[in-house]
Amino acid sequence: MTHEAQSSHVGSALSVVDILAVLYSGSAKVSPETSNSAERDCVILSKGHAASALYAVLAIRGFFPLSYLESYCADGGQFGGHVTHHGKPGVELSTGSLGHGLPYGLGVALSQNRHGTSARTFVVLSDGECDEGTTWESALLAHQFGASNLTVIIDRNRIQSLTNTEDTVALEPFADKWRAFNWEVREVDGHSYEQLSAALATQDRPLCIIAETTKGKGVSFMENKVLWHYRPPSSEDLENALLELQTESQ
């Protein structure tokens, strides 16, 4: 998709795609049939720049036809480079400006609670997004309002827009910060389906899963490189990347 559209953020998409795959494979109780149900779990991709990963997962899970993906970022197409909701089943919130998904998800989680459902809300944040003040405002509010059905999953790839997170605005001790805000914290390998599934299974208070990930995961020349926050893959890049991913999956 990013090759066809010559768009950016392929590294961010590869970083988060395993998290989304696990969420939409049963951890979150939502399907194409229940995408309008009041009882559904809510998934929000707050790091809207990884839109291609969300669209791909939703299409594979049958929320809309795979053919929609062909018009990613095309004139008059179905999807923009940041998450867009218009008429797209499964897309709960348009994102792209960081720091919106968590407070919005808090509102949804409170609504689920007030309606007496057992539904949960999952908000996927980038680690760079934790520079935003709204992340910490919402962390305070979620505890205050007893949002015991709200889960944050942080795509902890340690790289943000220009360089490493710790050289930009250091987040460590990261888990301790969330614990200090009265959240339960689980730290997992963000590319392990088993670890992610187990960490997502249950909660009884606001839950933060710090998912250790690799930006550009699975493509050696993209891994841990800020460059691939921006560069669209060329035909040669695409060929090499697909070769590596196919070899890896065999």
Place this chain on the structure above:
Amino acid sequence: MRNSFAKHLLELAYDDESILLITGDLGYGVLDEFQRQLPNQYINSGVAEQSMMSMAAGLASRGYRPFVYSIANFPTFRCLEQIRNDVCYMRNPVTIVAVGAGLGYGVHGYTHHAIEDIAIMRAMPNMTLYSPGDAIETNYCVDLILSNAIPAYLRLGKGGEPLINTKSLGEQPSILIIEEGIDGVICWTGGIGAKVMLASSMLEKLGIRPILISMPVLSDETIGQLLSTANGKKILSVEEHTLSGGFGSWILEVASGIGYPGRISRIGVTRDTNTEIGTQNYLLEYSGLSPEAISLKFRGLLT
């Protein structure tokens, strides 16, 4: 206005559990009764306007009708992107309740004034604007807002505004002819109508009788109706808001589109008002919004 808002919303919320009152830690003495009687429909989200607005949008996305209450500058400028993306773009039916709009918080200073809010809110997609002038118009606007599940901006005065309307409005059209007249039109939006009424008394002593029109609902349609009613007469618009992009500008835009033949003159808050300290009355006077200045401006327009 804010007290009648709180009272009316409480009455409605008794019968409608979807109505929530969310405050950004303000409303001392105004929201107490609502909190006491309907604690489950009252949320204080602390001093965190940005998260408050997105959270309200999330609640609205699942069937709630949140009214987000704060002093006018806070639930607007402080969280504009949350309004733009999470409320308006997502078309979530959040109502922003901006209290003390204009210069209502007088001596508290410019940080607590909201004189650019109409200009900004009218530019937001899917947003509807309500700017009542007294308690009767306030109730009328709240009813209209609840009849339509889309984003709304409710611009209220701080309190103590005299009644301009003499009867409740029910099914009235959205432009309110407060007094019939013959010598042109004076129109306004919001609590500044009280000053216009005083100006009108001064004009009457000179034998001048303008048509007086209050505009609690602002849209291209209602302004179109205003211009139809004015029917080519000269118009003076009065607003407690900057002249850049506000009520008067809106009239000029619609008038230009239809080729309105009459002259249109505007009064609003002048840009240098933020260098001054003083009560709402003092600041209005400084801006040329005293009854005397309004009266003088209208006489100038007629000549």
